[in-house]
Amino acid sequence: MSNQVKKPVGIMETVLRDAHQSLIATRMPTEIMLPIIDKMDKVGYHAVECWGGATFDASLRFLKEDPWERLRKLRDGFKNTDLQMLFRGQNILGYRPYADDVVYKFVEKSIANGIDVIRIFDCLNDIRNLQAAVDATNEIKKLEGRGKSQVALSYTLGDAYTLEYWAKMAKQIEEMGADSICIKDMAGLLVPYKAAELVKALKESTKLPIQLHTHYTSGVASMTYLKAVEAGVDVIDCAISPFALGTSQPATEVMVETFRGTEYDTGYDQAILSEIADYFRPYREECIESGLMSTKVLGVNIKTLLYQVPGGMLSNMVSQLKEQHAEDKYNDVLEEIPRVRKDCGEPPLVTPSSQIVGTQAVFNVLMGERYKMATGEFKDLLRGKYGQTVKPMNEEVINKVIPGEERFTSRSAEATGHTEPELAGIEEEMKEWKQQEEDVLSYALFPQVATEFFKYRQAQQEQVDVNKADVKNGAYPV
Numbered sequence: 001m002s003n004q005v006k007k008p009v010g011i012m013e014t015v016l017r018d019a020h021q022s023l024i025a026t027r028m029p030t031e032i033m034l035p036i037i038d039k040m041d042k043v044g045y046h047a048v049e050c051w052g053g054a055t056f057d058a059s060l061r062f063l064k065e066d067p068w069e070r071l072r073k074l075r076d077g078f079k080n081t082d083l084q085m086l087f088r089g090q091n092i093l094g095y096r097p098y099a100d101d102v103v104y105k106f107v108e109k110s111i112a113n114g115i116d117v118i119r120i121f122d123c124l125n126d127i128r129n130l131q132a133a134v135d136a137t138n139e140i141k142k143l144e145g146r147g148k149s150q151v152a153l154s155y156t157l158g159d160a161y162t163l164e165y166w167a168k169m170a171k172q173i174e175e176m177g178a179d180s181i182c183i184k185d186m187a188g189l190l191v192p193y194k195a196a197e198l199v200k201a202l203k204e205s206t207k208l209p210i211q212l213h214t215h216y217t218s219g220v221a222s223m224t225y226l227k228a229v230e231a232g233v234d235v236i237d238c239a240i241s242p243f244a245l246g247t248s249q250p251a252t253e254v255m256v257e258t259f260r261g262t263e264y265d266t267g268y269d270q271a272i273l274s275e276i277a278d279y280f281r282p283y284r285e286e287c288i289e290s291g292l293m294s295t296k297v298l299g300v301n302i303k304t305l306l307y308q309v310p311g312g313m314l315s316n317m318v319s320q321l322k323e324q325h326a327e328d329k330y331n332d333v334l335e336e337i338p339r340v341r342k343d344c345g346e347p348p349l350v351t352p353s354s355q356i357v358g359t360q361a362v363f364n365v366l367m368g369e370r371y372k373m374a375t376g377e378f379k380d381l382l383r384g385k386y387g388q389t390v391k392p393m394n395e396e397v398i399n400k401v402i403p404g405e406e407r408f409t410s411r412s413a414e415a416t417g418h419t420e421p422e423l424a425g426i427e428e429e430m431k432e433w434k435q436q437e438e439d440v441l442s443y444a445l446f447p448q449v450a451t452e453f454f455k456y457r458q459a460q461q462e463q464v465d466v467n468k469a470d471v472k473n474g475a476y477p478v
């Protein structure tokens with residue numbers, strides 16, 4: 001035996017959340033997941049990521065599945081593995097800030113239905129927007145003995161984002177009572193040697209475990225993991241090979257093999273991983289054949305480093321331009337994005353700031369004059385309703401878009417007036433559909449989509465032939 005000190009790196013498997021979100025628009029149904037989770041449970045993964053805003057939304061909207069039911073089924077199957085979810089700070093899994101009582105209830109129900117670790121991020125890295133979710137998790141942990149919070153740094157590039165900035169934020173996250181930290185590189189911007197520097201700086205400022213999340217889009221991600229692990233990162237996010245690479249994560253098997261026999265050896269059994277890959281491979285083929293998985297997202301796109309735009313934002317932008325028959329403006333919009341981002345305080349680009357900046361950039365280009373028109377969300381961002389940005393905003397733009405208007409400096413829930421409990425009111429609004437407490441939360445996040453789902457569910461329960469139902473218009477013969 002060598003006297004090498006073992007420091008096995010953990011792997012969080014993303015195939016049930018981010019991998020299919022990145023490659024097939026979050027369309028993997030529960031029935032594809034269930035047959036393999038028994039095997040996945042034997043790997044010894046640090047955690048399996050299985051839930052988040054897009055999985056929740058797509059379940060209700062496109063798959064006509066109850067996301068809570070999916071979570072309970074996964075929990076049933078994963079007896080030994082932690083289940084992890086992604087949580088948008090005060091926005092929970094939705095697109096607007098909620099009052100603290102909704103945040104608390106959502107955390108409580110997520111943990112009660114099977115979640116172990118909640119990864120919480122804010123699109124501006126305004127840590128005040130993270131506190132309620134962290135506090136809720138800590139309270140549930142005290143009461144139930146289960147539930148951990150992981151706070152994410154939404155990683156981005158720009159003048160303000162120095163090693164000192166990240167190190168300070170990590171320290172604040174430790175002080176706010178989180179259990180671990182994630183470097184959330186949603187756009188795949190973190191290159192290998194920068195990753196080593198960043199991990200080292202964070203390790204010097206906090207004792208919390210550090211997890212690294214990135215995307216393969218620009219082709220450097222597995223090297224980034226190698227350097228980050230050497231620098232001391234504790235956990236890396238990977239996807240089983242049929243759902244890895246491209247806009248998804250590095251492949252689990254590849255990283256396991258990379259560290260085999262070193263102090264970082266995961267100890268995972270390659271034979272089990274290979275069976276899991278065998279299971280997902282035909283489904284991948286099916287997705288490619290049906291066009292659900294586009295081979296376009298599977299290659300290397302080094303331009304993401306140039307424009308710093310996350311994959312999901314690019315595809316939104318392309319469809320917005322298509323609708324306007326202005327696909328030829330693609331490059332103009334790409335160049336406009338960094339300028340708009342700078343005007344509004346250089347925020348990270350992640351839901352919802354990515355959509356807000358992206359849509360405004362499209363407007364600026366199509367109108368032929370910058371800020372001739374602004375979206376309501378962009379105005380709210382300038383008003384401070386999403387929280388504080390790291391850099392000051394461009395006053396000229398503010399004067400053009402929201403002249404003389406009130407601006408806010410508090411956290412998002414207060415800036416948007418969500419200071420009083422709102423759960424009871426929401427329940428009152430939707431009580432005719434309520435079959436479980438969780439339904440109130442589904443409705444709180446996605447009122448229209450959830451209502452459509454509730455109608456569908458009721459029609460099914462009343463034995464209506466759903467094939468005859470007019471799904472498009474939301475009318476179900478009862």
Ligand SMILES: [Mn+2]
Pocket residue numbers: 018185186213214215
């Ligand atoms: Mn991601």
